[in-house]
Amino acid sequence: MTVRVRFAPSPTGALHPGSARTVLFNFLFAHREGGTFILRIEDTDRARLGEGSLESILEGLRWLGLGWDEGPDVGGPHAPYFQSERLEIYRDHVDRLLEAGSAYPCFCTRERLDALRQEQQKAGRPTRYDRLCAGLPADEVSARVEAGEPHVVRMRVPAGKTTVPDLVRGDLEFDNGSQDDQVILKSDGYPTYHLASTVDDHLMEITHVIRGDEWLASSPKQVMLYAMLGWSPPAFVHLPLVLGPDRAKLSKRHGAAAVLEYRDMGYLPQAMNNFLALLGWSPGTEQEFYDLEGLSRAFDLKRIQTSPAVFDQAKLDSVNGLHIRAMPVAELAAALRPFVPDLPDDLLLKATPLIRERIQRLTEAGPLLGFLAHRPTQLPDDIVPKLKEASREEAAGQAVTALQAVRRLFDSGPLGPSLEEPMRKAAAEIGWKAGDLFMTTRIALTGSRVTPPLLESAALLGQAECLVRLDYAIQEVGRRA
């Protein structure tokens, strides 16, 4: 049996980290087993369809590099992959259930249902449909249906117990009494999740349903639906929830944005995958650095965690830094491209090795390299070092002398690391610590205390530009003397 798995998002919003983790596990399992990864769009809730949602989900998946073998764009043997285009299929299966008595039309209004629910809640009883319509005479039912009375179709949950085969948690047994007579076909003719995904999973020959833990409690309904339709259920794997820092299910309100926002925050897709893979799964070794290939090779359903995991952005930062440092320079430069828009390509390529060890997110490149594109306008006070036994004015005077010495050095030959010794000598001559001279020069050239290594940075700036900036600094500092 070849493995077939699917990710089945509902286009009601963006792809969030929790869902991304679900996609990842499906993807990894499919690749590990040489199986097929299917993308199916569950757009059966017309009211909640989100503008642009589908596109952003697809873009998120593409960004992560989690491509699908069947689904939108690529098609496949079980097309269409949009549930909204499969309505007749669901209708047929609902008819089958109706004929078998496994389902029944329900004419109850929302008002009645709401009141019922409230009443049950107040009485401290489980909130379940009271089956008012479950025993309606057949002729009355058909008469009301033919008269066009609005109705839904509910599944008729039988007595007994239902076992959900979960590969990670083992067989889970549920009392059917805990399950509601779920609506499977809405009054607008669209199926609900449980019916649609059961039918599609069977028709699309899905072998493993790997999804979030939030589905666990309703899994028995689907297993019952399989039984009612005479099918055997797939294997289930319920992934532990991804939690926010407050230990509640990760959601927008944690600021945990769409996956694409992580892209904009300067995270690498490979780092995102690496980090997400380790949330709720572990290889059982001490290796923590993986690319997608490595993950596919190491992935094993049996090592999926049962307990929920908190999404720790500090850890993500760290993993991202690891991946940044592992990238070839040209590749990193390309990734950096959008984050430093006013830096020419050639400069960026040369600057990349200088910052690669200094950033965890691509966004940090901007502040670090800004000096290459912009002259410092304001020189912070600490361009003048704090010197023992010298007033601020005296120190500023010395700083002018120091900068003039640096200017002579820079004027006299090529810039670069070879200037280190001359710089040190110059510092010694005026009685400064080398570090102070480097810092003063650094600030003169960049306007900042935190930059890539000074002499390399100066080389990128070029001699002419360095001299302009030194002159400006000499003049500015002179004013403070």
Added chain:
RNA sequence: GGCCCCAUGGUCUAGUGGUUAGGACGUCGCCCUUUCAAGGCGAAGAUCGCCGGUUCGAGCCCGGCUGGGGCUACCA
């Protein structure tokens, strides 16, 4: 309320009856050092949620409790 899931340092985790409970992130310190990083070394931090049971022996097995979470829609 009902049903269900879960429980190893702050966080992610290794561990499957006998370990000084290991690693990573984070934190702190030291080294390196022209800043910041990276890197190296080191430290603090866990009565393995609690109570009981099984066993010569329990983080690992069983039960209860507590705590946290999920679901409880004509949403997925």
